[in-house]
Amino acid sequence: MKKYRYLIVVLFLGLNVSSFAQLYMNPHSVAFANAYSTQARGANVIGWNPANLGLSGNPKFSMNFGFLPLVPFPSMQISNNAISPFWLNEHFFTGGYLDDEDKEELLSFFPDDGLSINPLIQMRLLEMSFSNWAFSIGSEVTGSVVLPKSLFHFVFFGNEFEKPLDLSNTNVEMQSVVTVALAHGREVKIPFISDNVEQLSAGASIKALFGLGYAGFDKIDASITTFEDRIELDGDLEAKYGTGGFGMAFDIGLAAVINEKMSANISLNNLLGSLRWGLVEAEEVKYSYFTEIASEDFEYADSLFEEGIQTDTSFSIDKFSSNYPSYLLLGFQYEVLPNLSLYSNIRQYFSDDFASSYLPKVSFAAEYKPIPWLPLRAGISFGGLEKFQWGIGSGLNFKRYLFNWGFSQTGGMFNHAKGFVFSLGQSLIF
Numbered sequence: 001m002k003k004y005r006y007l008i009v010v011l012f013l014g015l016n017v018s019s020f021a022q023l024y025m026n027p028h029s030v031a032f033a034n035a036y037s038t039q040a041r042g043a044n045v046i047g048w049n050p051a052n053l054g055l056s057g058n059p060k061f062s063m064n065f066g067f068l069p070l071v072p073f074p075s076m077q078i079s080n081n082a083i084s085p086f087w088l089n090e091h092f093f094t095g096g097y098l099d100d101e102d103k104e105e106l107l108s109f110f111p112d113d114g115l116s117i118n119p120l121i122q123m124r125l126l127e128m129s130f131s132n133w134a135f136s137i138g139s140e141v142t143g144s145v146v147l148p149k150s151l152f153h154f155v156f157f158g159n160e161f162e163k164p165l166d167l168s169n170t171n172v173e174m175q176s177v178v179t180v181a182l183a184h185g186r187e188v189k190i191p192f193i194s195d196n197v198e199q200l201s202a203g204a205s206i207k208a209l210f211g212l213g214y215a216g217f218d219k220i221d222a223s224i225t226t227f228e229d230r231i232e233l234d235g236d237l238e239a240k241y242g243t244g245g246f247g248m249a250f251d252i253g254l255a256a257v258i259n260e261k262m263s264a265n266i267s268l269n270n271l272l273g274s275l276r277w278g279l280v281e282a283e284e285v286k287y288s289y290f291t292e293i294a295s296e297d298f299e300y301a302d303s304l305f306e307e308g309i310q311t312d313t314s315f316s317i318d319k320f321s322s323n324y325p326s327y328l329l330l331g332f333q334y335e336v337l338p339n340l341s342l343y344s345n346i347r348q349y350f351s352d353d354f355a356s357s358y359l360p361k362v363s364f365a366a367e368y369k370p371i372p373w374l375p376l377r378a379g380i381s382f383g384g385l386e387k388f389q390w391g392i393g394s395g396l397n398f399k400r401y402l403f404n405w406g407f408s409q410t411g412g413m414f415n416h417a418k419g420f421v422f423s424l425g426q427s428l429i430f
Contacts, residue, residue: 030406031393033379037331053185054201079419143174211245244280273324
């Protein structure tokens with residue numbers, strides 16, 4: 001049946017989450033909990049602020065890589081909106097008996113709109129900069145999987161006879177994209193602004209988006225009802241998937257060195273970002289079923305389920321579009337001491353799909369260098385999809401070679417965290 005092709009696409013995207021979208025994580029940004037837009041230089045400016053390429057402090061040449069050049073190390077973020085190690089240890093891994101009150105308490109941790117799971121990983125295949133130009137190639141997967149709260153109620157309490165178990169809040173939307181980006185920044189003179197800052201730069205980047213695959217639910221109405229002598233299954237699913245897509249996105253920004261202590265910048269990223277799917281194939285799936293399985297017929301459940309299928313179609317459709325979320329970045333930097341810098345950042349998305357949120361994210365970070373080649377970094381942020389994030393990181397930063405790592409937790413701290421982020425990278429600079 002053609003519906004399995006759709007399910008395979010979803011499974012493939014879900015299990016091969018080998019890259020991330022839009023955020024362009026690196027060890028610095030992870031350790032800073034994303035308070036990074038003013039510090040980005042060289043090949044790291046893409047996805048942050050291309051105007052930084054026009055400021056002082058950019059290398060004549062730089063190349064970022066993971067294990068080896070063209071052999072990336074994945075930057076990973078795995079998070080959810082409800083479950084933490086503390087929650088599991090406190091309620092599940094105790095060996096104790098759970099009464100109904102305990103189960104109700106467990107269930108209260110799950111949001112009414114369901115458990116949202118966001119596995120996000122980024123792999124930058126090639127990142128290079130030449131003077132005030134930067135170039136990047138990377139692969140990305142973005143999306144979310146939502147499991148309805150009713151499913152966990154069923155796990156904890158079972159299902160009452162003649163009361164439907166509603167699965168309609170289930171949702172899946174994922175897309176896999178390869179990005180090719182080119183950025184440029186240069187110093188500019190703007191009346192009034194240039195008169196009040198030491199250096200002002202403007203920049204832009206263009207991103208070509210090559211879609212590998214998309215899968216998403218448009219509609220799902222499904223329920224399971226148990227009776228004393230039978231089970232009733234009822235459901236309707238509408239979804240679409242596409243392979244082969246193309247789109248464009250643009251970044252523009254301004255960056256200023258206000259004085260020897262302060263810097264600030266602003267950028268709009270992924271402007272007009274979208275992908276048009278169906279260059280290879282675009283199909284819509286419509287699937288519905290209704291069946292009753294008597295208790296004495298459970299051994300024939302598979303064949304009875306097949307007999308209950310009312311609609312099982314997959315047909316080609318015209319090309320369709322998906323969003324590539326755009327966002328605003330505001331950054332500020334203050335040099336407290338020659339070896340101590342403070343950073344702040346505000347990120348505002350303009351949509352709430354593909355792991356983005358209308359809720360703004362405010363980040364603060366600090367970098368201290370007890371010795372010139374040993375940076376110590378820490379950051380904290382509030383808001384956004386993660387609600388809360390903290391990070392730490394360090395590295396070995398020599399004149400021509402940089403090794404950096406960053407670790408962060410989202411949704412809480414230590415055992416109370418609901419997700420983690422890890423990034424490791426190396427750079428050559430000249």
